[in-house]
Each structure stands twice: as C-alpha cells, then as structure tokens.
Amino acid sequence: MGLKERREREKEARKRQILAAARKLLFKKGIQSTSINQIARTAELGVGTIYFYYQSKEEIFYSLQEEGLDIFFREIDAIGRAKTAPDAKLRETGRAYLRFSSEQKDYFDIINYFLATPTVILGSELKQQIDRKGSHILELIGGFIRAGVSEGMFREVDPKKYAIMFWGALHGLTQFKKLEDTVLEGENHQHIFNYAVDQLIDGLKRPKEH
Amino acid sequence: MGLKERREREKEARKRQILAAARKLLFKKGIQSTSINQIARTAELGVGTIYFYYQSKEEIFYSLQEEGLDIFFREIDAIGRAKTAPDAKLRETGRAYLRFSSEQKDYFDIINYFLATPTVILGSELKQQIDRKGSHILELIGGFIRAGVSEGMFREVDPKKYAIMFWGALHGLTQFKKLEDTVLEGENHQHIFNYAVDQLIDGLKRPKEH
Amino acid sequence: MGLKERREREKEARKRQILAAARKLLFKKGIQSTSINQIARTAELGVGTIYFYYQSKEEIFYSLQEEGLDIFFREIDAIGRAKTAPDAKLRETGRAYLRFSSEQKDYFDIINYFLATPTVILGSELKQQIDRKGSHILELIGGFIRAGVSEGMFREVDPKKYAIMFWGALHGLTQFKKLEDTVLEGENHQHIFNYAVDQLIDGLKRPKEH
Amino acid sequence: MGLKERREREKEARKRQILAAARKLLFKKGIQSTSINQIARTAELGVGTIYFYYQSKEEIFYSLQEEGLDIFFREIDAIGRAKTAPDAKLRETGRAYLRFSSEQKDYFDIINYFLATPTVILGSELKQQIDRKGSHILELIGGFIRAGVSEGMFREVDPKKYAIMFWGALHGLTQFKKLEDTVLEGENHQHIFNYAVDQLIDGLKRPKEH
DNA sequence: GATGAATGAGCCTTCATTCAT
DNA sequence: GATGAATGAAGGCTCATTCAT
Numbered sequence: 001m002g003l004k005e006r007r008e009r010e011k012e013a014r015k016r017q018i019l020a021a022a023r024k025l026l027f028k029k030g031i032q033s034t035s036i037n038q039i040a041r042t043a044e045l046g047v048g049t050i051y052f053y054y055q056s057k058e059e060i061f062y063s064l065q066e067e068g069l070d071i072f073f074r075e076i077d078a079i080g081r082a083k084t085a086p087d088a089k090l091r092e093t094g095r096a097y098l099r100f101s102s103e104q105k106d107y108f109d110i111i112n113y114f115l116a117t118p119t120v121i122l123g124s125e126l127k128q129q130i131d132r133k134g135s136h137i138l139e140l141i142g143g144f145i146r147a148g149v150s151e152g153m154f155r156e157v158d159p160k161k162y163a164i165m166f167w168g169a170l171h172g173l174t175q176f177k178k179l180e181d182t183v184l185e186g187e188n189h190q191h192i193f194n195y196a197v198d199q200l201i202d203g204l205k206r207p208k209e210h
Numbered sequence: 211m212g213l214k215e216r217r218e219r220e221k222e223a224r225k226r227q228i229l230a231a232a233r234k235l236l237f238k239k240g241i242q243s244t245s246i247n248q249i250a251r252t253a254e255l256g257v258g259t260i261y262f263y264y265q266s267k268e269e270i271f272y273s274l275q276e277e278g279l280d281i282f283f284r285e286i287d288a289i290g291r292a293k294t295a296p297d298a299k300l301r302e303t304g305r306a307y308l309r310f311s312s313e314q315k316d317y318f319d320i321i322n323y324f325l326a327t328p329t330v331i332l333g334s335e336l337k338q339q340i341d342r343k344g345s346h347i348l349e350l351i352g353g354f355i356r357a358g359v360s361e362g363m364f365r366e367v368d369p370k371k372y373a374i375m376f377w378g379a380l381h382g383l384t385q386f387k388k389l390e391d392t393v394l395e396g397e398n399h400q401h402i403f404n405y406a407v408d409q410l411i412d413g414l415k416r417p418k419e420h
Numbered sequence: 421m422g423l424k425e426r427r428e429r430e431k432e433a434r435k436r437q438i439l440a441a442a443r444k445l446l447f448k449k450g451i452q453s454t455s456i457n458q459i460a461r462t463a464e465l466g467v468g469t470i471y472f473y474y475q476s477k478e479e480i481f482y483s484l485q486e487e488g489l490d491i492f493f494r495e496i497d498a499i500g501r502a503k504t505a506p507d508a509k510l511r512e513t514g515r516a517y518l519r520f521s522s523e524q525k526d527y528f529d530i531i532n533y534f535l536a537t538p539t540v541i542l543g544s545e546l547k548q549q550i551d552r553k554g555s556h557i558l559e560l561i562g563g564f565i566r567a568g569v570s571e572g573m574f575r576e577v578d579p580k581k582y583a584i585m586f587w588g589a590l591h592g593l594t595q596f597k598k599l600e601d602t603v604l605e606g607e608n609h610q611h612i613f614n615y616a617v618d619q620l621i622d623g624l625k626r627p628k629e630h
Numbered sequence: 631m632g633l634k635e636r637r638e639r640e641k642e643a644r645k646r647q648i649l650a651a652a653r654k655l656l657f658k659k660g661i662q663s664t665s666i667n668q669i670a671r672t673a674e675l676g677v678g679t680i681y682f683y684y685q686s687k688e689e690i691f692y693s694l695q696e697e698g699l700d701i702f703f704r705e706i707d708a709i710g711r712a713k714t715a716p717d718a719k720l721r722e723t724g725r726a727y728l729r730f731s732s733e734q735k736d737y738f739d740i741i742n743y744f745l746a747t748p749t750v751i752l753g754s755e756l757k758q759q760i761d762r763k764g765s766h767i768l769e770l771i772g773g774f775i776r777a778g779v780s781e782g783m784f785r786e787v788d789p790k791k792y793a794i795m796f797w798g799a800l801h802g803l804t805q806f807k808k809l810e811d812t813v814l815e816g817e818n819h820q821h822i823f824n825y826a827v828d829q830l831i832d833g834l835k836r837p838k839e840h
Numbered sequence: 841g842a843t844g845a846a847t848g849a850g851c852c853t854t855c856a857t858t859c860a861t
Numbered sequence: 862g863a864t865g866a867a868t869g870a871a872g873g874c875t876c877a878t879t880c881a882t
Binding site: 450532533538547551577578582588594598599602603605615616619 | 660739742743745746748749757761764765768787788790791792794795797798799800801802803804805806808809812813814815817821822825826829830832833834837
C-alpha cells in the first residue's frame with residue numbers, strides 16, 4: 001500500500017519533470033518547433049520514457065494547456081474575491097484575458113492551437129480534467145453575472161450562457177490583435193478591446209429607470 | 211498585342227489551376243496535411259512550376275484565405291442590399307458567420323490559421339489585397355451600424371470600433387463551437403451564439419424612452 | 421560588313437550586360453548562391469537569352485575569373501613599371517596577392533573554385549583567353565626574376581620555373597589564412613605570409629661574396 | 631558494465647560504417663555529388679540514422695578530412711623516423727605531399743574543399759580534433775627544421791613559421807598541377823614542384839663559408 | 841534573336857514513434 | 862521501468878536547362 005503510493009508519487013514526479021522540460025522548450029521555441037526528442041534531452045530522459053508517461057506529443061501539450069487555464073483561473077478567482085461590484089469584476093476579467101494573451105503568450109497560443117485543431121483522441125481522463133478547468137472558469141464568470149443579476153444591477157440574463165458569450169467574445173477580440181497594423185488601420189487594439197468589454201457589460205445592465 | 215494578353219490570361223489560368231488543386235486538397239485533408247508536392251501532383255504540374263507561380267506554400271494558402279473572405283464578403287454584401295432594418299442586418303451577419311464557419315469550414319479554418327500563426331513576410335501585394343478584403347467586410351458591418359445610428363435606432367457608438375468588436379466577438383464565439391460537448395455541457399452552441407448576437411445588438415440599441 | 425560589325429558590337433554589349441549582373445550577384449551572394457535565374461532577372465533578360473550567349477553557368481563565372489586575373493595583372497604590371505629593384509618588385513607582388521585575396525575576395529574565390537574543380541569542358545576560345553591571362557601574369561613575374569638575374573642580384577635560376585613556384589607558393593599561403601585562428605595558433609597570418617615572401621626572395625639572392 | 635562498453639563499441643562501428651559509405655561515394659563521385667541520401671542507401675541505413683550519428687553532411691566530410699590528414703601525417707611521421715638528414719626529410723615531405731595529392735586525390739580535394747569553403751560552425755570537438763591533426767603535421771615539419779638549425783645545417787629561422795610557409799607553398803604548388811597543360815605550357819609540373827621544394831630548402835641553408 | 845514557362849530529380853533535414861535490450 | 866538506436870516517409874524548396882512560341 002505504502003509502496004503503491006510511493007510508486008504513484010514517483011510517477012507524478014516524472015510527469016512533472018517531463019512537463020517542466022516541455023514548458024521550457026515551449027517558452028523558448030514555440031509549440032511547432034518543440035520535438036519529443038528535444039523534450040527528452042531537456043528532461044534528461046530517454047524518448048522511450050517520455051512515451052511511457054505520455055501517449056503522444058499532443059498529450060504533453062494538452063497538459064500544458066491545463067496549466068495555462070489554471071493560471072487564468074487563478075487570476076479570475078482573485079478578481080472574484082475582491083470586494084468590487086459585479087460590473088467591475090467583469091471588466092477586470094476582460095482586462096485579465098488580454099493581459100494573459102500577451103504575458104502568457106505561449107499558454108494562450110496553446111489554447112488557441114487546441115481550439116483550432118480537429119479534436120484528437122486523447123486519454124479521456126486528461127480531457128475531462130481540462131474540460132473541468134474550462135468549466136470552472138466559466139462558473140466564476142457566470143458567478144459575477146449571477147451576482148449582478150441578484151443585486152439588480154444586471155438584466156435577467158442566463159448567467160451561464162452570458163458567461164460563454166462573454167468569454168467567447170473576449171477570445172475572438174484577443175485574436176484580432178494581429179490585425180492591428182493592417183485591417184484595424186491604426187485603431188489601437190487595446191482601446192477597442194476595452195471598449196468592447198465595456199459595451200458587453202453595459203449591454204448587461206438594466207436600462208436606467210427614471 | 212493580343213499575344214501579350216493571351217499570355218497573361220494563360221498565366222492567370224495556371225494560377226487558378228494550382229489554386230483549384232490546393233483547394234481540393236485543403237478540403238479533403240486540412241491545411242496541415244496538404245503539401246506542395248501533393249498540390250503539384252494534383253494539379254498535374256511539376257513542383258517547380260508551383261514555385262514559379264507562388265513564392266511559397268504560405269502564399270498559396272494566403273490566396274485561399276482571400277477566397278474565403280470573398281465568400282463571406284458576398285454574403286454580407288447581399289445582406290446589406292436587402293431592405294431590412296439595421297438590427298436585422300447585424301443579426302443576419304451573425305447568423306451568416308456561424309453558417310460560414312460550418313458550411314465553409316475549411317475556409318474558416320484557414321482564416322483561423324492565419325490569425326493564430328505568427329505573421330510571415332509575404333509579397334506585400336497579396337497581403338494588402340487580403341487586408342483590403344478584411345477592411346471591406348468591416349466597412350459593410352460598420353455601415354449597418356452607422357445606418358442604425360443615423361436612424362436613431364442605435365446609440366451613438368463609433369461604427370468602426372463597434373464593427374471590429376462585433377466581428378471579433380462572432381469569431382471567438384464561433385470557435386467555441388468545439389466546446390459544445392464538453393465545457394458547454396449540453397448548452398446548444400447555436401442557441402448561445404444567436405443569443406450572444408442578440409445581446410450585442412440589444413446592447414447597441416437606444417434605451418427605450420417612455 | 422558594317423552590319424556584321426554592329427551585330428558583333430551588340431553581341432559584346434549583351435555579354436557585358438550579363439557579366440555585370442553576374443558580377444553584382446557574385447559580390448552580393450557568392451558563387452554558390454548565384455543562380456542563372458537570378459542573373460537573368462538582374463540583367464533584365466530572359467533565361468533563354470543568357471543561354472544564347474553563354475553555354476552554361478560555369479562559363480559565366482569562368483569569364484568572371486578572367487576579370488579577376490585582369491585586375492591582378494594590372495597590379496603586377498604597375499609594379500613592373502615602377503623604378504624599383506627586382507627583389508622589391510617580387511616583394512610587392514607577394515603583398516599584392518594577399519591584398520587581392522582579401523580586397524577582391526570574390527574574384528580570388530572564383531580562381532580558387534576553378535583551381536579546385538575538375539576541369540569542365542568549356543568553349544576553348546574562352547579557356548585559351550584565361551590561360552593567356554595566366555601566362556601574362558607569369559611572364560611579368562618571370563620578368564622580375566630575369567631582371568634580377570641579369571643584374572647579378574639573383575642566382576642563375578630558370579625565371580619561368582621560379583615564377584611558377586613563386587605564384588604557387590603565394591597562392592597556397594594565401595589559402596592558409598583560414599587556419600589563422602586554429603592551426604596557426606595565434607601566429608599572425610600576414611606576418612608569416614610576408615616572412616615567407618621574404619624567404620623566397622632571399623633564397624633567390626646570390627650568396628654575398630666577400 | 632560490459633554492456634555499456636559494448637554499446638559504445640557498436641556505436642563506433644556504426645560511425646565507421648557510415649564513414650565507409652561516405653568514403654566510397656566520395657571516391658566514386660566527388661564531394662559535390664555525394665548526398666546524404668546516397669550515403670544512407672550505400673550504408674544500408676535510414677537517412678535518419680545518419681543524422682543520429684552525424685549532425686550534418688559537413689560533419690561527415692569533416693571526418694573524412696581527418697582521415698586524409700591522418701594518412702598524410704603517418705607518411706611524414708615515417709619520414710621523420712628515418713635516419714636521414716633534415717634537408718632530405720624536408721625534400722621527402724615535399725615529394726610525399728605531391729604523391730598524396732595524386733594517390734589520395736579525394737582526400738586532397740576534401741582538404742581543399744574545407745580550405746576554400748567559408749567556415750561552418752561544427753561540433754567543436756571534431757573541429758578541434760582536425761585542428762590538432764593539422765598542428766601535429768606542422769610540428770613534424772617544424773621538427774625537421776629545428777633539427778637542421780640545431781645541426782647548423784639551416785639558418786636560424788623560426789621553425790614554426792617556416793613550417794607553415796613550407797606547407798603552404800607545397801599546397802599551392804600542388805594545386806597548380808591543374809595548369810600543367812595550359813599556363814605552364816609544357817613545363818613538367820613535377821619537375822617544377824621538385825625544383826621549388828629544393829629552392830625552399832636551399833633558401834634555408836646556411837650560406838657556405840669558405 | 842529573345843523569351844520565360846515548365847520541368848522534376850534532387851537537395852538536406854526533421855520527427856513521431858517503435859521495440860529490442 | 863527505462864533506454865536510445867533506428868526508422869523512412871515526408872517536408873519545403875532550388876535550379877540548370879530546354880524548347881515552343
């Protein structure tokens with residue numbers, strides 16, 4: 001029993017070791033230029049060993065996606081704990097996502113990668129974990145909206161649906177950053193992004209009574 | 211005289227022939243699995259010939275992206291010509307983008323690909339053409355908004371900024387389709403998408419006076 | 421007759437135009453990275469036209485070799501015209517070759533290239549011209565030696581043989597420049613080169629009588 | 631224990647196998663026409679395997695250069711062991727280099743190739759090995775000169791500098807073999823070469839006293 | 841004389857994955 | 862459990878040369 005636990009712990013340690021190497025390379029060279037052989041060398045393990053712990057290269061990066069979602073989750077969670085109004089929380093969430101996309105560019109890229117890639121069959125356990133992480137984030141955002149609705153600040157919208165819509169909009173707008181110099185013709189992307197976030201939040205608000 | 215023109219026309223025909231082969235493969239196997247060698251074989255041309263007409267693989271796919279934008283442009287343009295109210299036009303635009311992303315999935319993927327890929331240096335002419343295409347679409351959407359503002363139906367927003375935001379939001383939401391079975395937990399993606407579009411449009415509207 | 425001459429003159433002009441383009445590219449990108457297609461584009465001619473005037477890529481660079489030899493020839497010729505003693509002339513010749521190898525690096529490389537490449541069958545006329553150029557240089561050097569012998573400054577050596585030996589030694593020593601940082605272990609290549617030239621000249625001199 | 635050693639030995643064997651294939655092709659088709667794919671086919675290995683043992687094509691040829699230097703080194707070493715006078719040893723060295731350039735033409739070509747090619751960045755270990763090999767040869771030649779100086783046969787020259795000069799001269803003169811039929815106009819290259827070697831050695835000698 | 845489209849073999853290199861030890 | 866040698870298909874791309882117009 002103790003043995004089994006130790007085994008388990010060692011196994012986890014190895015996986016972390018591999019992930020650390022993959023992360024390091026991801027940050028240095030991007031997802032496309034990171035090969036399993038490099039990961040193995042960096043992790044000081046044989047390639048075969050990598051394959052013992054992970055089914056494929058995809059799976060490793062999938063795990064890294066989880067890390068990225070975790071980082072974002074913690075940011076939103078912090079925002080949630082603050083004693084600010086719901087609309088401010090949503091606004092902060094928007095700002096946080098844009099910041100995340102530039103400060104944690106590699107993690108954002110990986111999320112993007114999996115969003116744009118036809119689903120690969122992966123160990124369902126890992127996949128579920130990722131999905132749960134996404135759901136958690138959605139719940140946090142949904143919570144902000146629910147709070148706003150309860151307080152009477154927001155209209156009676158479906159919090160979950162609105163949260164999805166909110167995040168989806170954030171995501172697309174973030175991607176448009178790339179168009180700043182061309183299609184957006186000099187419009188400052190950050191301004192537009194913030195403007196858009198504000199619009200989305202305003203759209204939520206109850207029309208002022210008088 | 212006529213000779214030069216004929217040459218020009220034949221050259222255009224070759225480019226179309228190559229593009230047709232690339233398109234066919236793109237639709238069959240996706241962007242990642244389509245290689246220049248395959249395109250050459252499909253087009254029944256030597257690899258060198260491909261490179262005579264296109265500088266690189268990227269350039270071919272860039273041209274394909276242009277096609278995709280064109281298709282979407284024409285849809286929006288048609289919506290614009292209809293004698294409907296501005297809010298209806300925006301709604302239709304949203305519907306059209308979701309439809310485009312599923313019916314012209316490969317074109318959507320290619321747009322996504324370039325949105326997620328670090329910019330490559332390409333012959334500026336082609337690049338400018340693409341950018342212009344994107345701008346045209348933005349102008350159409352902006353036109354709908356401007357009309358709404360003029361009519362007093364919408365608030366006094368900056369049409370261009372709002373158009374960018376609108377399209378950006380549509381784009382991100384479209385990508386979330388992939389999460390339908392997992393994170394969205396049974397929420398129907400299309401419903402959410404339409405709901406989101408409606409919200410965005412409602413947010414635009416002047417608060418009802420009374 | 422006049423027509424024929426004009427034709428001839430135009431033909432020469434075209435060849436010069438091609439050579440100019442090739443030279444420009446040679447200087448910019450080196451011999452290995454210069455392709456016929458690039459030469460054609462630079463010369464604003466069709467590739468076919470290039471092949472009308474030159475049998476092959478090799479032939480073009482062969483012509484360029486001639487230019488290089490010409491440049492070197494003129495330097496030695498100038499040295500010959502100076503009113504200096506034969507030993508000084510040889511010394512200057514050595515210095516000139518080393519200078520030539522660095523200041524006209526591309527021409528030197530081309531000479532090297534043809535010296536190291538298994539002979540290609542080329543238009544014999546061109547080949548003869550090149551050979552004549554080489555012989556001229558050898559004659560100049562041989563002349564210096566002959567003068568020294570006549571004056572009693574040098575031993576009774578065979579001027580031609582010694583000239584060949586002199587140039588050959590210069591050539592090999594010049595190539596050893598590349599070893600400066602490694603095999604030569606900090607010995608300054610230029611010093612060694614000059615030292616060697618001096619030795620070769622000293623070896624020529626009559627042992628001092630007394 | 632024995633396992634690790636066996637592995638090591640097998641690995642060495644593979645490298646030799648690859649080198650053998652490369653050597654065979656080099657001798658048959660020359661350096662320019664020998665490709666990695668051919669080497670792999672000849673070695674009956676996958677291309678990937680070649681790259682597992684060698685970083686690049688250059689590295690393989692670099693190894694071959696080492697072989698060539700080794701062969702020449704052993705010849706000079708043998709000359710050094712003989713009980714002959716220093717001037718005879720230098721004379722033999724000259725003869726040996728000319729012989730080497732014709733009997734081991736491919737090895738000579740490869741040395742030439744690296745002397746004429748802009749330095750490539752290679753695994754420093756191999757590069758250092760090559761450089762050391764070159765230095766060893768230089769040391770042997772320098773030793774002959776030093777001995778001659780000690781014996782009072784040669785003037786008080788710097789042995790190392792003179793060795794570099796000697797080898798450099800040999801190298802260049804060897805290359806002029808190619809000009810035998812043209813520029814040298816019937817002068818027998820071998821005669822000139824030997825004549826030159828003799829001159830170089832005579833130049834070293836102390837002027838006879840009387 | 842001049843053109844330039846077309847070729848296609850060939851280049852070097854990468855890399856996810858397997859499997860015998 | 863761990864290793865790492867071996868694979869080989871596939872990748873994007875170059876280029877000297879030809880030939881119909």
